[in-house]
Amino acid sequence: MNAFVPLARSTLYSPVWLVPFDDHARRVRSAGVDVALDRHQEGEGWLPQDVRAVRTPSGAIAFPGLGRRAEPWNARPELHRARFAARGLLPLYPADGEPYAADLLGVEFLVHPYDDGHPPTVTVEPRLVRLLPSTAFPYAPGTRTVVGKVVDATRPGRPPVANALVEAVGSTSRDLADWHERTLTDARGAFRLSLRWEGEKATEDAADETFRLMATERPGRTGALVVKLPEDAGLQHVIEIREQ
Template sequence: MIRYPVGTSVLHSPAWFVPFDEFAQRPRAAGVSAELDRFDPDGNAWVPQDTPAIRTPSAAIAYPDLGRRRGPGALPERFRVRFAATGLAPLYPADGTDFDAAVAGIEFVAVPYDDTTPPAVESEPRVVRLLPGTAYPYGPGVRTVYGVVVDAATRAPVGNALVEARGVTIRDGIAWLERTLTDAAGAFRLALRWEGEPAAGPPPVQVFHLTATERPGRTGAVEVRLPTGRNVRHVIEIAEH
């Protein structure tokens, strides 16, 4: 889990978010937008809010004063934030949480407080991982493969599926991970910067095992062989397991 120092000043905010470009391995401040929704329990729906976010000098996004309500009977309110950035796709489940493509934002609760009674719960900064999408501007020389994730039964595209490749470096055995999210049409483009499993030729190839996850128990996989499969459209079929 990444811990990132956040300058919170003296502001009260029920949530602090640090957008993090996972491919570049650095916080991302420019070009990231955040949309706030409030859950309406009467209508059982999320309602967009016009509450503006603020950005701290340490690149955090926060909603100061959200939850400030005077008077007896004020109750906690449920909110969510949806992020967007050109070329990037937000990974909403927190570190250590099972992936689910249906999760559409990061939820939090704003506890009511006033000038004499501070919030009962102090919030911790949350890293929001931004994964490279199909339009991510990979630099020159970055090896990528592409394809689509579909439902094995219906052949319908699976949007927002998590596509991953894992392995270890041949020389020193260091574990590596590359991952991306599919777009609405199920398409993906995944960087493969590290070595795959060597396989005898001719010609000699490296083997990579790509997995796609829609939710726990609903996954698929495909084997990619490079360099022969570099310009092949790889299809990953999602099914129940």
């Protein structure tokens, strides 16, 4: 992983501006976040690039000067991707509003060639890269969590599904405030999801709360599970992925 360098030099054009966002804490986070850059070469796949990321004062990550060359009119746009890593966190690569797919392993973007006489014509907007808690995330003491595993119910032996999105949504009963908790499975298909907010209750004074968990591998490949707390606290839950 490449370390960040401060934005001390001239602010050249960057083909991408990425803002790491701690989804659990609901805040921008750049400290402790590493970024690696790859370039796609037809016939060879993704090739690591020795290009250092720059962290701007606002917390965005950029690659100033990437794509700058002597004769840009003889070059074609090249596909790149940025891969994020942070202790206790896993990156969620689809942009907000885009469908989830577990095989997306970076933020992909085109790098257009340019020089001083031929500036880029493509407008670049900052984009959030959400970082979700992993199974090793240091939740605050007392945080309610459920643990389990996501498996592929359509294959023999029900193998684990890595990098599956596990989430729960709901709203509080008193002020009807919407909440959304989510995490990603690790290489073993394991997950640990926090449930900080109130679940569904049969009555206002009921002790049990119901949560509906959804796991997604890609569009059309999902699974669901109902968890009741505190009744199901401490159990190892299994979410089965099937074709929908």
